[in-house]
Amino acid sequence: MTILRAAGWEVGSLDGIDWVTLGGGVGNGTVIATGTPHTGSYSLRLYSGQFIAARYYRYAYIAFAAQSEVYVSFWIHPSTCYNKNQLGKILLGAAITLDLEYTHWDLHGPAGTTVGTRTISSGWHHIQIHLIKHATDGVFTTYINGIQDIHFTGNTGAGTVNYLGLFCDSGGNKQHSYLYLDDMVIQTESLPGDVRIERLLPDGDDAVQFTRSAGGDNYALVDEVPYSDADYVYTETNGHKDLYTLGDFDTTDKTPLFVVQWCRAKKDVGDAHQVKLVLDDGTETVGDAEDLDTSYTSLQRIHETKPSGGVWTDAALDALKTGQEAVIV
């Protein structure tokens, strides 16, 4: 099993996340990473504004490595929609769409025909999808709140799928709509189940070599949510590394599945400087050297096993340290 994408949006901003593409709409609409959370403090909110002369929509495309078969889990909350005609849409590639209405969801196949229908209440719902792309032997199965719902077999389109698309539509009467998404996992081989994503923040310096842009401790310059680029740590020395301690995590009634590590970084010259994400639970794992831009990029590394090997445990999470190592050319 490989986790292709995972997000609880707990970094509090989409800025610098290059695998999320936003678009659509004009005027007063917006797409931001705050709003009604399912877990934690943030969700991805799509807002399609009201009283615009023409019907329009907002969308977010979440890109991942192309797959012929993929499993998706997320929580979704279709919120305000006065029109209740067409609120939103979920796409997995171009061939399959799941239309979301306030009380009614329709699954459309490649030709736009309705292949399944579901009546649903408002509020948060857990959705899982299994998709096999194939021109004749495809599969599209949805699970809503743990219950298998639509099960379509047939033409789901040839080729591969490399994005999850979410649309929020202002509807035929040009009223406003909100669509919230949280606790999203996209992976191979099996359904993720009801995954929730919580946040651990740096709360102390462990061993630090980077220079501070301001006084105090290094961790305090990189622990903001949403991040603030007004203060930071920096280095001009190859191999310099910072490690920060994290708050503890209580696994009571929870099973820790994976860790999503974030690092926001840039270079300020045109040289080929890079950064490696470092995670340590007593054993250190150093990620690949990641290219940097001259504007900030929000880098992500997903750890399906703990650095010392094996499944995640409460003790490993409590001992966890995060940081980064500079590659200066």
Ligand SMILES: [Ca+2]
């Ligand atoms: Ca969240």
Ligand SMILES: [Ca+2]
């Ligand atoms: Ca900062």
